[in-house]
Amino acid sequence: MKAAPFAYVRPATLDDAVAELAATDGEGKVLAGGQSLVPVLAMRLGRPGTLVDINGAADLRTLTRTGSVLRIGATTRQREAERNPAAADVPLLGMALPFVGHRELRSRGTICGSLAHADPGAELPAVASCLGAVLEVTGPSGRRTVSASEFFLGAMTTGVGVDEILTAAEFPVARPGDGYGFAEIARRHGDYALAGVVTRVRSVDGAVHEAVISGFGISDRAVTRDVTELLRSVADQSDLEAALRPAAQDLARDMVDTAGDSHASQGYRRRLFAVLAGRELAQAYRRSTGGRP
Numbered sequence: 001m002k003a004a005p006f007a008y009v010r011p012a013t014l015d016d017a018v019a020e021l022a023a024t025d026g027e028g029k030v031l032a033g034g035q036s037l038v039p040v041l042a043m044r045l046g047r048p049g050t051l052v053d054i055n056g057a058a059d060l061r062t063l064t065r066t067g068s069v070l071r072i073g074a075t076t077r078q079r080e081a082e083r084n085p086a087a088a089d090v091p092l093l094g095m096a097l098p099f100v101g102h103r104e105l106r107s108r109g110t111i112c113g114s115l116a117h118a119d120p121g122a123e124l125p126a127v128a129s130c131l132g133a134v135l136e137v138t139g140p141s142g143r144r145t146v147s148a149s150e151f152f153l154g155a156m157t158t159g160v161g162v163d164e165i166l167t168a169a170e171f172p173v174a175r176p177g178d179g180y181g182f183a184e185i186a187r188r189h190g191d192y193a194l195a196g197v198v199t200r201v202r203s204v205d206g207a208v209h210e211a212v213i214s215g216f217g218i219s220d221r222a223v224t225r226d227v228t229e230l231l232r233s234v235a236d237q238s239d240l241e242a243a244l245r246p247a248a249q250d251l252a253r254d255m256v257d258t259a260g261d262s263h264a265s266q267g268y269r270r271r272l273f274a275v276l277a278g279r280e281l282a283q284a285y286r287r288s289t290g291g292r293p
């Protein structure tokens with residue numbers, strides 16, 4: 001199948017891109033890396049009147065660390081973030097990005113495009129949610145910021161309005177005492193996950209200060225829970241994974257609500273999630289106390 005006809009514009013600045021998008025009266029779509037949008041067009045699952053290609057706006061292709069924040073602009077490729085030494089300050093990006101499709105897709109696909117697309121099985125929305133990333137959105141009335149916890153509204157649905165562009169994502173950099181975990185199960189490497197977890201633990205003098213878990217592939221969006229008390233209650237056990245097992249099963253029952261489909265039943269997804277959750281929470285805790293994130 002071929003895409004339905006559409007108009008194409010490639011503005012040279014962000015201001016022009018916002019104006020072009022506003023001029024489409026809700027019939028326009030932002031084109032970033034095109035790795036999800038182009039298949040959608042080709043299968044005629046979407047028929048936007050105009051594509052606003054933001055790749056001509058040079059000021060959007062940024063990756064900069066300022067203080068404790070890593071800021072990634074709208075057209076920065078996933079592969080650039082994977083390879084840029086500054087991105088190593090956000091270890092979860094380095095852990096998750098190799099699982100986002102394949103290297104060839106990541107050389108075009110953008111970090112912000114993945115967040116804006118909000119596929120329930122995507123890795124980066126869960127990373128953003130777990131880290132409490134801040135997302136910057138620009139539209140005709142100016143710029144605003146949205147926390148990741150309020151950004152993802154459902155499957156393929158976010159807080160970006162039809163006349164707005166996600167201009168940047170800001171991730172907090174790791175500090176001493178932070179530890180992370182990431183794991184997913186997919187049928188083949190590069191496929192969307194059947195279930196995946198992202199964990200973050202902050203320890204102070206060996207004691208759990210904060211613990212957060214996010215899941216993907218398990219609901220209509222990334223799901224996040226504060227598990228500080230849970231981890232604190234078992235952190236002194238010698239076999240932490242075993243100690244976490246009952247709580248991980250409770251978390252799976254609470255967080256996994258994707259109905260069974262042709263890939264996996266709900267029960268199977270819950271079992272996968274429980275195993276990954278226990279393992280990666282324990283791993284993040286060990287890393288948080290071991291001096292290596």
Ligand SMILES: Cc1cc2nc3c(=O)[nH]c(=O)nc-3n(C[C@H](O)[C@H](O)[C@H](O)COP(=O)(O)OP(=O)(O)OC[C@H]3O[C@@H](n4cnc5c(N)ncnc54)[C@H](O)[C@@H]3O)c2cc1C
Nearest residue numbers: 030032033034035036037101109110113114116122166191
């Ligand atoms: C075979 C295959 C396997 C894949 N596997 C995975 C996987 O395992 N995990 C995963 O996470 N992804 C996967 N993807 C998707 C891929 O990672 C995409 O790169 C990503 O989802 C979208 O990024 P993009 O820059 O290509 O966005 P585009 O395709 O350009 O856009 C996607 C959507 O987001 C909107 N959008 C994009 N950028 C912005 C912006 N700045 N502001 C507002 N709206 C915007 C577009 O209008 C469109 O609706 C896969 C894709 C393919 C083809």
